[in-house]
Each structure stands twice: as C-alpha cells, then as structure tokens.
Amino acid sequence: xxxxxxxxxxxxxxxxxxxxxxxxxxxxxxxxxxxxxxxxxxxxxxxxxxxxxxxxxxxxxxxxxxxxxxxxxxxxxxxxxxxxxxxxxxxxxxxxxxxxxxxxxxxxxxxxxxxxxxxxxxxxxxxxxxxxxxxxxxxxxxxxxxxxxxxxxxxxxxxxxxxxxxxxxxxxxxxxxxxxxxxxx
Numbered sequence: 001x002x003x004x005x006x007x008x009x010x011x012x013x014x015x016x017x018x019x020x021x022x023x024x025x026x027x028x029x030x031x032x033x034x035x036x037x038x039x040x041x042x043x044x045x046x047x048x049x050x051x052x053x054x055x056x057x058x059x060x061x062x063x064x065x066x067x068x069x070x071x072x073x074x075x076x077x078x079x080x081x082x083x084x085x086x087x088x089x090x091x092x093x094x095x096x097x098x099x100x101x102x103x104x105x106x107x108x109x110x111x112x113x114x115x116x117x118x119x120x121x122x123x124x125x126x127x128x129x130x131x132x133x134x135x136x137x138x139x140x141x142x143x144x145x146x147x148x149x150x151x152x153x154x155x156x157x158x159x160x161x162x163x164x165x166x167x168x169x170x171x172x173x174x175x176x177x178x179x180x181x182x183x184x185x
Contacts, residue, residue, distance in 0.1 A: 005165055009173070012166030019159030023152050033148040040092055040147070041082040044099065048075035064110045071106045075099055092147065097137025104130025 006012050026032040032039075052072040059065055078095045081088055107126040111118060 005162075007169075009166040009169035012162045012169065014166075016159045016162030016164075016166060019155055019162060021159075023155030023159065027148065027152045032152060036147045036151060037082050037085075037092060039151055040096070041079040044075060044079040044082070044095070048072055048079070048099075059110065059114075061114055063113055067106055067110060067113070071102055074102060093136055093140045097133050097135070100129050100133025101137055102133070104128075104133060 006015070023032070026035070049072075052068060055068050056065060059068065078090065078098060081090045082092070082095050104126045108130070111123075
C-alpha cells in the first residue's frame with residue numbers, strides 16, 4: 001500500500017479530490033450505473049493478474065502452474081465476456097460467483113495436488129470463498145442490483161483516504177521542509 005501513496009502531500013490530496021469528484025459526478029449523473037459492468041470487468045482483470053503473478057512466483061510445481069494458468073485464462077475470458085457483451089447470458093452475479101468458486105476450488109486442488117497442508121484459518125477462508133461463490137452463482141445476490149452504490153462507496157473511501165493521508169503528511173511536515181516548500185512557490 002505504501003507504494004501507492006506519494007510522498008508529496010499535494011499529490012495525495014489532489015488524487016483524493018479527483019477520486020471523490022469523479023465518483024460523485026458519475027453517480028449523480030447516472031453514468032456509474034451504466035459503467036458498473038465495465039468497472040467490475042476491469043477489476044477482475046487487474047486483481048486476477050496481480051494474484052496470478054503472486055501465485056506464479058510462489059508455486060514451483062508445473063502442475064500447479066498449469067492449473068493457475070487455466071484459472072487465469074478463464075478469469076480473463078469472463079471479464080472479456082462482461083466487457084464485450086457478446087449476447088451470452090453472463091451477468092455480474094454469474095461472473096463473480098464463478099470467479100469466487102473457481103478461486104476456492106483451485107486453491108483446494110493445488111493443496112491436494114501438492115499434498116500440502118496449509119494454515120487452518122486460510123483453509124477456512126478459501127472454503128468460505130468457495131461457498132460464497134456457489135451461493136452467488138446459483139442463488140444470486142440482492143445487493144448486486146445496487147452495485148453502483150457499492151462502487152461509489154469504495155471510490156469515495158479511496159478518495160477520502162488519499163485526502164486524509166495528504167493532510168496528515170502536511171500536518172506532520174518538519175519545519176525545514178515547510179520553509180523549502182514555501183520558497184519554491
């Protein structure tokens with residue numbers, strides 16, 4: 001997380017204000033509701049890629065890497081189907097349910113394949129992820145009808161976080177740094 005925060009308080013405050021303004025504007029103009037599918041598809045691509053890279057570095061067994069690669073390709077395919085709207089009956093609930101179920105299933109398959117045991121809490125978390133994925137996939141989730149509100153809340157939280165970090169950096173600046181900064185302007 002520290003890599004995503006700039007050392008300059010002005011940059012952090014600016015990023016935060018841009019986030020808040022963007023999400024409030026798009027929500028109240030009704031644009032965010034139209035973009036929900038594309039935002040979720042983009043998030044699927046980003047998080048699947050980051051998780052794939054992390055897991056690819058962790059596992060050294062070719063069988064586990066093959067399973068992870070297949071899961072990654074399927075996640076990208078689901079995101080592509082969501083973005084392109086190919087006329088298939090793939091909704092957000094189907095895509096999110098399938099991805100969560102697939103993530104839990106792949107974790108359990110890799111544990112079994114490598115004949116490893118893992119932390120019990122982590123094991124329970126992946127069982128819960130798999131169960132939640134199955135529930136979303138087959139029963140649907142009522143909160144997904146208002147996913148634009150959920151994305152608004154997340155976007156506002158990120159923006160407020162950046163503004164808070166920027167203000168915190170500004171108030172905890174050393175006097176020498178403040179003098180050099182005022183001399184620059």
